[in-house]
Amino acid sequence: MQDSDLALFALHASGDFGAAVARHLGTGLMPHEERSFVDGEHKARPLANVRGRDVFVLHSLYADDAQSVDDKLCRLLFFIGALKDASAASVTAIVPYLGYARKDQKSKPRDPVTTRYVAALFEAVGTDRVVTLDVHNLAAFQNAFRCRTEHLQANGLFVAHFAPLVGQREVVVVSPDAGGLKRAERFRTRLAKALGRPVAAAFAEKHRSEDVLTGDLMVGPVAGRCAIIIDDLIGSGSTIARTAGMCRSQGATAVYAAASHGLFVGEAAQLLADEALDRLVVTDSVPPFRLAGTATLGKLDVLPVSGLFAEAIHRMHAGESLVQLLEQGSAE
The missing domain is CATH 3.40.50.2020 (Rossmann fold)
Structure with missing residues (x-):
């Protein structure tokens, strides 16, 4: 599956999952830097040339002992922005678990519709496509984003x-x-x-x-x-x-x-x-x-869903059908 025009990154908190996806694709993760500063701010940047390349960035947005959902979301958004500024031809966010996807409607007066706000953040940094797995409300997810979306199923x-x-x-x-x-x-x-x-x-x-x-x-x-x-x-x-x-x-x-x-x-x-x-x-x-x-x-x-995401990445990059992938079920 290896292709010189495809570039795959995984932020550190999702490194193990990203490595598994890379193995299925027959490639390696591209190098990048994540640096934290003493005041709590951080930066992330690619350490390889992405100009004109089809870039996929993998990061699952769940809270863990080291980073909150907000921390992970900001790191992903800033990294996508850096990739676009580095002249990537396209950037796809691979988000196995999409944080805030459950807050997709107003259940009480003056409630936020946070799914839509998160979608606007992805769009603001130039994300070309968002890929996720089994969101809470598929219709709300698809309607929240103006960039392309792909929805995988387990x-x-x-x-x-x-x-x-x-x-x-x-x-x-x-x-x-x-x-x-x-x-x-x-x-x-x-x-x-x-x-x-x-x-x-x-x-x-x-x-x-x-x-x-x-x-x-x-x-x-x-x-x-x-x-x-x-x-x-x-x-x-x-x-x-x-x-x-x-x-x-x-x-x-x-x-x-x-x-x-x-x-x-x-x-x-x-x-x-x-x-x-x-x-x-x-x-x-x-x-x-x-x-x-x-x-x-x-x-x-x-x-494991690394094989499913790897096959989806391959098909998107090659211009092949994701419908057939979902009909077939799990990727080997």
């Missing part, structure tokens, strides 16, 4: 993982709320095709106000089936834990959960350790560092 990876796991058991795909029905339906359709038999659908009632969850209704055939809960993101773990408990109370024989992004903040480790949930699956868009040393880590499966 559905193929999840189907490849669960199809052999469930075997011949009866299966139901569960959305943890009504808002996730389309996401769960896309997974259910692909899983049914992979299994060669029908897969049932269900969803749980959920209302959230001030981080308090209410609602106890489960709609759909859960009793006697293996339940797979599908969501885009695990934050505090309360939604998944609550839905797993509801599935068990409805007679599910086994309960699994899958989400593209695992933040595992707050008491997530304790909530998800509950015996109602058998296994938990996430991608490595966010490393599960907050689960280190906890019982929940023992029931966690992490699926």
